[in-house]
Amino acid sequence: MLTPEYGAHIVTTAIRSSALVAGARRLVPLPGPFAMRHGGVLRSAQIACETWGRLATDGGNVLLLFTGLSPSAHAAASPTDPTPGWWEEMVGPGKPLDTHHFYVVCVNSLGSCFGSTGPASINPDTGKPYALTFPTLTVEDIAAAARDALSVLGVRHVRVAMGASLGGMSALAYALMFPGEVEVLVSISSATHSEPFAIAIRSLQRELIRADRAWKGGNYQSADGPREGMRLARKLGMISYRSAREWMERFGRERAGDSATQPFAAEFEVESYLESRARTFVGGFDANSYLYLSRAMDLFDVAEHGGTVEKAFSRLQLKKVQVVGVETDILFPLHQQQALTDALRHAGVETRYVPLPSKQGHDSFLVDMDRFRPTIGDFLATL
């Protein structure tokens, strides 16, 4: 068993996948074969995580942070890995996720490609990457694998489970599946299920990846892969992650600086922006991981845990919840935040609902820090 400690500690596990051990990541081997919700077993899986702060002697200060679809466990810098993390402004001493107070554990989702076992990992039974032989991934698997990893870290009790987008679904699944083990939930721009509009966008993103010949039915070499498909999928992602209002204020009808060399190339600045954002993403994320995680979001449905959301939520033993949503979010719109809040309150859970007027859409939690810092920080300070 590993000893939780301040900062980060690298665990090398020779029998694990080809994932490199780097930075402040811990690669935590799950204690036994991991059975997936929709069938299939991972014989030896691992979860990458990073921690900040110190575990209290009574173990009562764990803040479990799940990520959205694409980030790694590197939420913030630490002495071991000083590179800025994906939620740098939120995690650290004196920050909203205050590491003077909380022992923050951020996990890379099962199925992802930043150290946790996923489609790009080597299947120990074949010596080859799983690719599409990786079992169907669900949000519940992400939650259960995180719990197994926590147990290896000596954590039995979660004071706060938190996440945005897919991360919010994972945190909610955790609270549903292990009701006595979580006290507080913070759900950001997430929902009890995906609506058809969000499913349609993600389905098309997956199709763009699969339509790229370089995908090769999932059997690409990790070095190349469907770069064009990923680039196009990321553009569609950006269109769904931000908002029309933000882009109108930001770009208006500004023309692209780089004059078009190809026919039908970018005429407007918004097109150049999407292109540069998409190019940055390509190569940094495994395409099959993207497919698996994206589908997991579509499949998630709280109602599966009892027949209805109401019945599912009747099992919750949460003491307190904060539901944060954003007016301009078209993937997890505000009416879903209100519905989640209503269902929690109906189940008798004390729930604080914060609809924010941020203009950056679904991505606001990564960008509109002036709103998110106090929203999250003030709530956590009441605990």
Next chain:
Amino acid sequence: MLTPEYGAHIVTTAIRSSALVAGARRLVPLPGPFAMRHGGVLRSAQIACETWGRLATDGGNVLLLFTGLSPSAHAAASPTDPTPGWWEEMVGPGKPLDTHHFYVVCVNSLGSCFGSTGPASINPDTGKPYALTFPTLTVEDIAAAARDALSVLGVRHVRVAMGASLGGMSALAYALMFPGEVEVLVSISSATHSEPFAIAIRSLQRELIRADRAWKGGNYQSADGPREGMRLARKLGMISYRSAREWMERFGRERAGDSATQPFAAEFEVESYLESRARTFVGGFDANSYLYLSRAMDLFDVAEHGGTVEKAFSRLQLKKVQVVGVETDILFPLHQQQALTDALRHAGVETRYVPLPSKQGHDSFLVDMDRFRPTIGDFLATL
């Protein structure tokens, strides 16, 4: 010169492009070389149109109907072509566009592929399809070509110019460019310009077409062409044309009837719906036409006609305008309808503004006929 008459009349023009003459379409040769707004000349162009009703002896009853991006001039059935048109419920005797009263002329946009000259037409100078040698197309070119076609038909004066989406832009361009020649404008789910969100979606649609190897830089054989790219672009189109609310009510989380045979194939009914809608579209529309017309929508900006929208609109000589928008439209959102209305009123034009609560998004004018019939019909009846 052609004699306008009831029903439809086919004009065969031996010197024109390879477009087939079929149904009730008239193929109207433009009177001379057609100079395009951004440069380039079409030496011999034609516009396909259909007419319904009878031209009044004083010529004062012409209703010029422009189409959205993809329809042909066949807006409604006629004795010559009894197949249902794209606005069947709207055009005919006793219908909102009442052919007892109006002489309705629907034009297939310049650049399209249903009889009007476009990228798929044969360039008379080379004997080959224009493909990407077709000059840059603008909404203003569509309007000017329609006017030339009307002049051939003996029409000098437009009582009502009308259109939805791209058609609304074309009608507005007509009123701006030929101010003394139009009395009334009906703009449906259109705008003075495209915002970055709409540009981003259309830009990605065009990229999906161009990314298909079968596009071959625009030089595909008309029989095949980029079918995959068109299918994917159409899916993205459908996502932007409808609304999240409609799909939630219509599909919810209903599973796809056809069980998935391919990995990551449709799990949900909304995915099957998009697939079937996209497949229907493919093969029915020329890919290069799509690129040209789509870009024309991005490029349109009323402010180019005078420096600002205000200055541009100061030239209008419209007597009356009806602006119709839809709450759930994400491509031409309601705030753009309000802005168009405000600008028209500021210019002293009597403007009736009708924001509709239709749930079918941008496509509502094609689907929510119970709202659109009275909205359009009542307004036209006041004329």
